[in-house]
């Protein structure tokens with residue numbers, strides 16, 4: 001029988017939908033004990049708490065409450081506090097055998113560093129993704145996490161190639177598929193049964209959905225302003241729904257863009273949405289404009305056109321096989337992408353292999369089997 005005490009890490013919004021199916025999948029393995037650790041990188045109710053209820057995920061067993069801060073500060077706090085958790089567990093005679101991390105946020109990298117330095121091996125879900133853009137904090141997190149994790153669980157074939165190029169051995173990596181899509185497939189019927197569209201006065205296929213939060217798009221007036229201008233102009237033809245990330249909200253206010261956004265009648269500004277509302281919105285939209293990593297993948301599975309406001313992507317399969325097009329931080333490219341969607345000439349895509357709703361089961365099997373060896 002497997003005997004495995006596994007610390008499962010979440011920190012920021014995109015981690016929750018990946019960890020929820022993993023916790024469930026491990027329940028099938030007697031002898032595997034999961035301990036859910038929340039670093040507290042995201043702490044707002046609508047960036048964190050709401051997901052535990054909606055994803056039907058148990059509350060964290062341990063919280064580190066690190067909060068926001070500069071990168072060094074936030075990362076250091078996670079390392080310091082998680083190291084203590086690991087050491088205390090060992091002192092109490094209940095040491096962790098392995099740590100399971102997902103995605104590419106600061107909490108992913110920081111907990112990996114703390115664990116590996118104490119000799120505790122780390123499995124990384126969503127390993128191998130590379131944008132080859134080292135100005136992105138997430139790219140640094142991905143590279144560092146994969147360099148020291150010993151189990152690299154990969155969502156698409158390009159990720160396997162990237163890891164090979166970085167010198168990883170075949171026995172370190174497994175193509176398991178996309179665990180975030182497990183959650184999407186499970187909750188899509190429920191999301192669509194809800195009254196999200198009605199509440200917002202929207203009709204399916206008659207609106208666009210916008211999210212923007214990457215520093216490269218929102219941190220300067222020069223990058224954010226022109227994107228907002230295209231969206232405001234588009235909203236006269238196609239209503240747009242814009243759930244606004246706290247970071248983006250602060251910047252909009254700081255740069256004095258609130259007034260022109262408020263004046264755009266077709267642009268519906270919301271706070272960050274919960275998972276079910278958001279899935280209801282994304283799955284029934286005509287087009288998605290985003291700089292989110294996860295949403296590029298979700299739109300591909302949903303078959304919804306996605307204009308990705310980034311110059312590059314660590315998820316190239318969403319462009320080559322899926323419905324995404326990179327429009328960079330370029331207002332003209334965004335405008336012409338939106339025009340192609342509106343005149344019906346935008347491409348169609350297909351769903352990548354192993355994005356089938358069963359990735360968590362494959363991951364649990366690999367992790368549990370490794371523990372037996």
Ligand code: UD1
Nearest residue numbers: 012013014041042043044047068069105106137138246247
């Ligand atoms: C983080 C991740 C990013 C992910 C995103 C999803 C890193 C480097 N970035 O970015 O990959 O796509 O989460 O949302 O890990 N804030 C709040 N409430 C909160 C958390 C943050 O208001 O609960 C505000 C704070 O002002 C904070 C800012 O948002 O300074 C940024 O938060 P932070 O966790 O540093 O990064 P995100 O931009 O959310």
